[in-house]
Amino acid sequence: MSDHNTRLNVAKTYKLFIGGQFPRTESGRYTKFTLASEGEPVNVCRASRKDFRNACVAARSATSQWSATSGYLRGQILYRIAEMLEGRRSQFIDELQREGMDAVASTGEVDAAIDQLLHFSGWTDKHVQVTSAVNPVSSAHFNFSVPEPMGLVASVASSAHGLTGLVAAIAPAITGANTVVCLASESHPLTAISFAEVLHASDVPAGVVNILTGERAELLEHFASHMDVNALVLADVTDEQRTACQVAAADNVKRVITIDPAQLPGVTIDGLDAVSSLQEIKTTWHPVAN
């Protein structure tokens, strides 16, 4: 029997993160997520294809502003995300445990995620220099090649990791000035939406990062076939899923990049490679003459 003198806690509603806002899924569907620890099950939003398409509209609208934002400022924003996450460290450690991770692993995950974000914040104003070139053409032209963002990246976070998998699905894209629609891991939907709150408080412009919770088996084909998505990042999908995605991605020559979950967690992931895999190289020519 409940004790009428105990305070009843306020349960959190976990929603989607689209265009800088936290809407419920337009479909009205939910998935019951049973906590590993005590507490009521959580009704997690089960995003639909329409939610994904709405998120793509938000992400596309944010591309021009975000790609015009200086590397210096994007670096500060990524640093801010790390800073905010550090401030909520204990909340995330606690939430990972409620999702079923043990205490030691949870702590390791959150610390690694923070360090990963810090690592990427430093790449925003460096990767361009490292992968650019002035090309010594034999004619009288000045010719240079620089990386530019691909545009809109759809990514599927690793299920094998809680927070580092999510960061690995988002940070390389936004470091390189892309915008992202990310499908959270089905086993870690709570931390994903709490991470959206961190993003929301970190001056990340609306639409730059969008996070959906839902079923991978349902949404994957839509991620792969959407004609306005420039690149698809996949973590720990099955061979069949990856093949199906590669076939669907051919319709608009979408770039398909696979993240090896063995490289997670931590900063052992090659940050430059991850950022560069979501960049196009642009070469510009101009005559040298009077």
Added chain:
Amino acid sequence: MTETSHLAFEGPWDYAPAPESTSHITLQSEYGLFIDGEFVPSASGQQFDSVNPATEDVLARVAKAGSEDVARAVAAARQAATQVWQPMAPAERGKYLFRLARALAERSREFAVIESMDGGKPIRESRDIDIPLASAHFFYHAGWADKLQYAWPGQRVAPLGVAAQIIPWNFPLLMLAWKIAPALAAGNTVVLKPAETTSLTALKFGQLCQDVGLPAGVVNIVTGDGATGAALADAKGIDKLAFTGSTGVGKSLIRSLAGRNIPYTLELGGKAANIVFDDAAIDQAVEGIVNGIFFNQGHVCCAGSRLLVNESIATPLLDKLKSRIETLVVGDPLDKNTDVGAINSKAQLARINDYLGIGREEGATMWQGGSEAPEKGYFCRPTLLTDVAQSSRVVQEEIFGPVLTVQTFRTFAEAQDKANNTPYGLSGGVWTDKGSRIFNMTRQLKAGVVWANTFNKFDPTSPFGGYKESGVGREGGLHGLRAYLKTATESDA
């Protein structure tokens, strides 16, 4: 002739014929497949004709490779990779590439003439651009062979193995060089399939490989049509696929590679905007527009096929452009006066004419200039389509011929939107005297190669490749090398 043809002097503007001699070239009547250092017939014994598109004469009979032949070529390439090419000291590999560069330069006249006979491009272009650039590609990449560790500091690099390469008919030998030179420099061996209509310079290149003593199996050439290309892409044992051609075929290749863990680079179609602002040096812009679309009969994936001109200068610019086009000589590819040669094949000419019909049905106004085309052979006069909409098929789709659509714009933003509003993103052009505007527009264009106050320039050191549906990866320069190497961070060792 129109009233605007200021350069078209009184009476016909005739040039005395100046044909390049074909006496110093050697062509066999038949060619086999080049596999494991030898020319061999195809297993099926099938052959096809290679036709001169300017005269419709058969130049040679060429073997048609089937999947059995492709498998033999891949096996030869594998053997050469593991037994010879990869164990060889990198500097020695480089020497073979230097030899190929030099041998091409020494025989450049022969290669240029055959290129023009087999493909229809003006001898002026094959002589001054295609062959010298092909040689330069080998020379540039030769020097990389023993310096790969400097390309990405901190990374260990290794070759991929056997590279399957499929190339188009618009720059036959140059595309061969773009593909083979970086692959060999990085320590890979290759199986290359030339386009069905332009096999001859590739087969001559096979003989060059024999002449310079390149180890057998390092370069293999399998000739044939799309079925041969599909057999090569599907072949077991390839470690990499490089393709240049249409976006449609590129997409089908991506699907055939799905699940096979084979890296690929694709150079696909384009529909480049050539943007002329009101402060541009107008005569230079006119030259750039002409070079952008009529170079190689417009059979150029990066051709500037959409002119976007500031409304305020549209009338004087178009007058000058038409006047300049009237001076273009359409005709015999082997004539040194020829500006616009033959359309590569009967099928391609039919395709271009289909698009001209579609354009007119969509309401476009068609204007054609230049000299009259010869009656025999496949020719198309330089064509302008005005009164087109952004949604017109002739504006959205790649025609791959000497056809320029003309649109106007009033503001920078309108030019930017129109330029980027196609599924393609290979190249673009910007003409303005204002430096800040150049940098603004070249940044805004979603395209892999942008020419400012110039157009259609190429160099072995300059990466080339597209955004969006124009392809994946880059070829040329430092960035192009990466497509033929595996890299790993040194700390992972």
